[in-house]
Amino acid sequence: MALSRTRAARPAPRPARPAADRTRTLQAAKAAQTRARLIDATVRCLVKYGYAQTTTPKVAEEAGLSRGAMVHHFENGSALIKAAITELHEKRLRAFRRAADRPEHEVTDLVETYWRQLQKPAFIAFHELAVAARTDADLASILSPLQDEFREKFNAQAEALFPEWLGSKNFALAMTLSQTILEGMAISLQTGGMDQAQVDPMLRHLEQQILSLAPSSKG
Amino acid sequence: MALSRTRAARPAPRPARPAADRTRTLQAAKAAQTRARLIDATVRCLVKYGYAQTTTPKVAEEAGLSRGAMVHHFENGSALIKAAITELHEKRLRAFRRAADRPEHEVTDLVETYWRQLQKPAFIAFHELAVAARTDADLASILSPLQDEFREKFNAQAEALFPEWLGSKNFALAMTLSQTILEGMAISLQTGGMDQAQVDPMLRHLEQQILSLAPSSKG
DNA sequence: ACGGAAAAAGACAGATATGATTGTCTTTTT
DNA sequence: AAAAAGACAATCATATCTGTCTTTTTCCGT
Incomplete structure (x- = not known):
């Protein structure tokens, strides 16, 4: 996966958003589920391919999503790995x-x-x-x-x-x-x-x- | 490094050659020394960068040789890794x-x-x-x-x-x-x-x- | 039902590793 | 001395991953 040094650019839309009123909407639930799917896929990829060969396209495919969808939820590979580690x-x-x-x-x-x-x-x-x-x-x-x-x-x-x-x-x-x-x-x-x-x-x-x-x- | 599945093509000039009379020529000694340098460099790279980030350019640089020289002696990365393992x-x-x-x-x-x-x-x-x-x-x-x-x-x-x-x-x-x-x-x-x-x-x-x-x- | 935001998909450019090819110089052989 | 082989360097073409951007689809809220 090769974590890219986290750049400070682009204020990262997600954290900036007020989490309070988003918490219980239906879309938020769906988003959380999709994020979970991506994280699970990441872990599976780590086991199947090892860290080095765990690439963003493979994770997306494993999760049954497009790479665009993945980027939408995690912005970059580092964020995904970070979430998976947690x-x-x-x-x-x-x-x-x-x-x-x-x-x-x-x-x-x-x-x-x-x-x-x-x-x-x-x-x-x-x-x-x-x-x-x-x-x-x-x-x-x-x-x-x-x-x-x-x-x-x-x-x-x-x-x-x-x-x-x-x-x-x-x-x-x-x-x-x-x-x-x-x-x-x-x-x-x-x-x-x-x-x-x-x-x-x-x-x-x-x-x-x-x-x-x-x-x-x-x- | 990502070992490429060893292809059967190109009969690999090295093993086919009679090793007997090559043993003590100057070139043979030089070649052996260079090969040893490359193998050492590979091990150092494994420690410094890990397996995944041990690339052929890095090994060549670590050994102070060109990538072409490396290819000349080992044909591809797999052969080098194999030699290093041994x-x-x-x-x-x-x-x-x-x-x-x-x-x-x-x-x-x-x-x-x-x-x-x-x-x-x-x-x-x-x-x-x-x-x-x-x-x-x-x-x-x-x-x-x-x-x-x-x-x-x-x-x-x-x-x-x-x-x-x-x-x-x-x-x-x-x-x-x-x-x-x-x-x-x-x-x-x-x-x-x-x-x-x-x-x-x-x-x-x-x-x-x-x-x-x-x-x-x-x- | 409809406007609009979130979700998802897809396209594009930059970077890098690899394999393969070609060229040059040196050493060995005849 | 000429020819052949080996050692080494440099370059090109291809593939893939990454990050960024644009477009389409879905579906929530009024």
Whole structure:
């Protein structure tokens, strides 16, 4: 996609418009739906083609719209990517919170839950963006704060769910360990660096690790 | 770079030529040197710009050559990438073998050694290629066998170094665990998903893990 | 029903990467 | 020394993506 450095020109009609009275009109609803369609198409393209080959014509085609329609809603590719990133970020957080609201909490549920998250397209798309951001300053400036926020909320969520860990020196380690192993496995599977057969033993080993790091079993 | 599907046309002058008597002529030496320069430049570009933005003009410029010269030696971008991949692969294996030849072997040396490997540009470049290969069948067909070979040799090397692990059910787990954690951390650091401060605790924890998985301390 | 704004489609120009071709100079071969 | 081959440079033609602009269609509000 290659984010073009956001130019200041053309006052961008959309933000300038008063959102208040537009909110509930029928057209606004339709517009919101179309925007959602475009964002979904963007995520699908990220998974199918990768970030570099996700072009505006492909997104438009994937969404079943013309490029003109796309431009009407997003003005340029950067805006679309930005919206997609925000959407992905919120989806990741939503899914995480939903999982946290389930009645049964075992420490190792975190492993299962997060692992399932990582199997979904959203993570693949996110990783595509993260890798691209390494060499794309614009993209990085959008992504970095969201990554920080995610890690922070991830930890906050886990801490809230399992208060017995509070103040444990092992907490940060357990979190980093979980994220590193699970995300590392997810990436390795996608990029062919790892054998599928090793997944289950790794998951079980990680669960054991977390249990043995838990304050209840070690002080 | 976007590998173009290798067309069968034009019988590719290079492989057809008898390499035997060309080996020591001045031109052959010059050519080999130029090819090496181009391959190095390709790897540097992969690190600097990422796979997608690694274009033939950029590689030529990085190598201080004209694009024509590049085409002369590699015919098209695919051939260049292919050569770079092979070079990277062999470099990874060489570095690994070199480390294995050192006199002192402790099991946890494997962690230190491999971690140092992962800090080098070669791994960044390799990961760029691995990610790109997910959505590029041509690239994948080149990369996959090499990834398999690397994993195989990695394991063989480790097994040869530490024969006491032979036949241990934990061996595969320890290998996968090491690769997943170390590579996962390296990627996370590059893509901003992880805090540098967590690296050392993770390394030490991994070493502990490996020791407790070792047959000598557990049967 | 009708005027008009939003939505959608389509056309156009600039930029860039790629493949292919041609030309020149140097080195090797005979 | 002449001929052949290789190394390298420069240029052209094509394709595609991007951003911008213009035109058509849809449909809401009075």
